[in-house]
Amino acid sequence: MPPVSKPEVVVRAARPDDSAMCGKICYEAFSRINAAHGFPCDFPGPEATTGLLSMMFSSPGYYCVVAEVGGRVVGSNGLDERSVIAGVGPITVDPGAQNLGVGGKLMQAVMDRANERRSAGLRLVQAAFHNRSLSLYTGLGFDVREPLSCVQGRPMERSVPGCAVRAAQSADLEACNVLSRRVHGFDRGVELAQAVDRKTAIVVERGGCVTGYATTLAFSGHATAETNLDLQALIASAESFAGPGILVPSRNSALLRWCLAHGLRVVQPMTLMSIGLYNEPAGAWLPSVLF
Numbered sequence: 527m528p529p530v531s532k533p534e535v536v537v538r539a540a541r542p543d544d545s546a547m548c549g550k551i552c553y554e555a556f557s558r559i560n561a562a563h564g565f566p567c568d569f570p571g572p573e574a575t576t577g578l579l580s581m582m583f584s585s586p587g588y589y590c591v592v593a594e595v596g597g598r599v600v601g602s603n604g605l606d607e608r609s610v611i612a613g614v615g616p617i618t619v620d621p622g623a624q625n626l627g628v629g630g631k632l633m634q635a636v637m638d639r640a641n642e643r644r645s646a647g648l649r650l651v652q653a654a655f656h657n658r659s660l661s662l663y664t665g666l667g668f669d670v671r672e673p674l675s676c677v678q679g680r681p682m683e684r685s686v687p688g689c690a691v692r693a694a695q696s697a698d699l700e701a702c703n704v705l706s707r708r709v710h711g712f713d714r715g716v717e718l719a720q721a722v723d724r725k726t727a728i729v730v731e732r733g734g735c736v737t738g739y740a741t742t743l744a745f746s747g748h749a750t751a752e753t754n755l756d757l758q759a760l761i762a763s764a765e766s767f768a769g770p771g772i773l774v775p776s777r778n779s780a781l782l783r784w785c786l787a788h789g790l791r792v793v794q795p796m797t798l799m800s801i802g803l804y805n806e807p808a809g810a811w812l813p814s815v816l817f
């Protein structure tokens with residue numbers, strides 16, 4: 527077979543007016559790859575991806591790029607820069623322009639940016655069934671850190687004895703950030719403060735002390751806690767999980783077993799990958815779809 531010639535790709539900073547085109551590409555790219563493997567799309571429709579990218583392309587705290595071939599936008603990528611660890615994604619390439627090197631250029635652009643800003647590390651979550659993204663990230667230096675199970679459903683029990691779950695307030699930020707530094711070695715204080723402002727963040731208390739928090743119990747949120755019991759209380763308190771589900775580290779068998787025994791179902795396997803600083807968390811945690 528003759529070698530496929532790779533097109534010239536120009537990567538530039540994303541602008542808010544790119545969000546409609548990039549949102550359409552993002553929805554099509556995810557719905558095609560997921561459908562090809564028999565999974566539902568991560569997003570309900572192109573309005574959702576356009577809304578997400580419109581927010582990311584215009585908010586401080588994110589660095590976003592688009593790729594153009596022959597002057598036409600064919601893909602985009604984002605970098606969440608709100609903590610010392612940066613989160614990559616969503617990266618998507620127009621299905622008609624995939625496997626031609628565009629994704630590699632979009633990844634390199636955010637990795638260069640993270641290097642310039644001296645980020646301690648980069649992390650991302652990929653769909654475990656997706657050979658191409660696994661190969662791309664591994665080739666660029668990312669290591670597999672944690673197998674994840676995306677789980678969805680309505681928890682059968684709505685509370686855990688001894689644990690009190692309530693809305694997080696600004697006064698909880700310090701305790702949550704101290705907890706995150708203890709478990710992960712860094713905090714995600716900016717993200718958490720934004721979640722408190724949006725009124726999606728919750729905390730769990732045992733014995734009058736904050737022992738865990740979640741920015742939101744959803745695909746887009748993360749949770750950090752002292753023990754599995756605290757995470758169970760947070761999970762049990764949710765009516766439902768926005769998006770495909772919450773991400774449970776599969777090696778935390780006790781927590782995953784508890785989820786299964788309490789009515790939750792596995793939607794799809796995913797993988798947390800990282801490059802740069804990574805320490806094995808010293809506590810219980812749920813990553814977001816970024817990290």
Ligand SMILES: CC(C)(COP(=O)(O)OP(=O)(O)OC[C@H]1O[C@@H](n2cnc3c(N)ncnc32)[C@H](O)[C@@H]1OP(=O)(O)O)[C@@H](O)C(=O)NCCC(=O)NCCS
Nearest residue numbers: 555618619624625626627628629630652657658659661662
């Ligand atoms: C994932 C995605 C962004 C990658 O973009 P892309 O432009 O198709 O990827 P590239 O062509 O730059 O790179 C793919 C690499 O994987 C390699 N590859 C693909 N399938 C492979 C396989 N089965 N085994 C080994 N390597 C493989 C390619 O050879 C290429 O490597 P090379 O550049 O060294 O030759 C794109 O395919 C996409 O949008 N997918 C759907 C949405 C998605 O899953 N996004 C990722 C979310 S985590």
